[in-house]
Amino acid sequence: MMKLAQHLGIARYEADEHYRAGLAAFVRRDLSKSIQALEAAVALLPRHAEYHAALGFVLLDDKRQREAGAAFERALKLNPYEMLANYGSGILAYRAKKWLEAMNYFTVAHAAQPKRAETQYYLAMVNHRVGKNSEALVWMERAANAFAKTGDRRQSQCTAWKREFQKLLAAA
Numbered sequence: 001m002m003k004l005a006q007h008l009g010i011a012r013y014e015a016d017e018h019y020r021a022g023l024a025a026f027v028r029r030d031l032s033k034s035i036q037a038l039e040a041a042v043a044l045l046p047r048h049a050e051y052h053a054a055l056g057f058v059l060l061d062d063k064r065q066r067e068a069g070a071a072f073e074r075a076l077k078l079n080p081y082e083m084l085a086n087y088g089s090g091i092l093a094y095r096a097k098k099w100l101e102a103m104n105y106f107t108v109a110h111a112a113q114p115k116r117a118e119t120q121y122y123l124a125m126v127n128h129r130v131g132k133n134s135e136a137l138v139w140m141e142r143a144a145n146a147f148a149k150t151g152d153r154r155q156s157q158c159t160a161w162k163r164e165f166q167k168l169l170a171a172a
Contacts, residue, residue: 015044019051022058031062049079056088065092083112087119094122099129117146121158128165133172137165 022037038055045051056071069092075085090105103126110119124139144158 011044015041015048015051018044019054022054026058026061031058034058035062047078049075049082049085052078053082053084053088057084060088060091065095068092081108081112083109083116086112087116087122090119090122094126097129099126102126103130115146117143117150117152117154120146121154124158124161124165128161133165133168137162137169140165 018037018041022034022041025031025034025037035055035058038051038058041051042048042055052071052075056068056075059065059071060068068088072085072089072092075082076089079085086105086109090102090109093099093102093105102122106119106122106126110116110123113119120139120143124136124143127133127136127139140158140162144155144162147153147155147158
């Protein structure tokens with residue numbers, strides 16, 4: 001019966017409904033409802049990488065790092081270029097101080113969505129952590145410009161980091 005429902009698109013429709021409900025709950029900051037809805041979407045369409053990645057991101061926001069990592073891993077097995085799964089895996093690697101691993105994930109995430117300011121910010125920070133402050137400055141300038149275009153308050157963080165990188169480069 002499930003194969004017939006998938007063939008007719010019923011499972012896809014229901015999964016998308018759960019997915020949208022999960023995203024809406026995330027925006028409302030109702031993480032438990034978001035996780036429930038995204039898990040339902042994954043159960044209906046387990047081969048859809050985006051659902052696993054979104055679930056991982058909500059789990060990460062809920063401080064459930066191990067579960068988030070597992071969800072990102074499932075997403076990347078289905079689609080190695082899934083942006084959110086690479087971004088989330090990059091955050092996990094960055095927090096674990098695995099700088100080169102984080103750089104690899106953020107590089108793939110950036111290739112998937114090159115205008116995403118958050119990825120540019122993390123690429124700056126990873127370059128800084130590995131001692132490449134000139135590259136860090138370039139990435140941070142890009143992030144600041146991208147945040148400025150959307151009026152995001154994180155632009156001020158970027159400005160502070162740019163000054164720090166400039167000081168480090170002047171002292172070198």
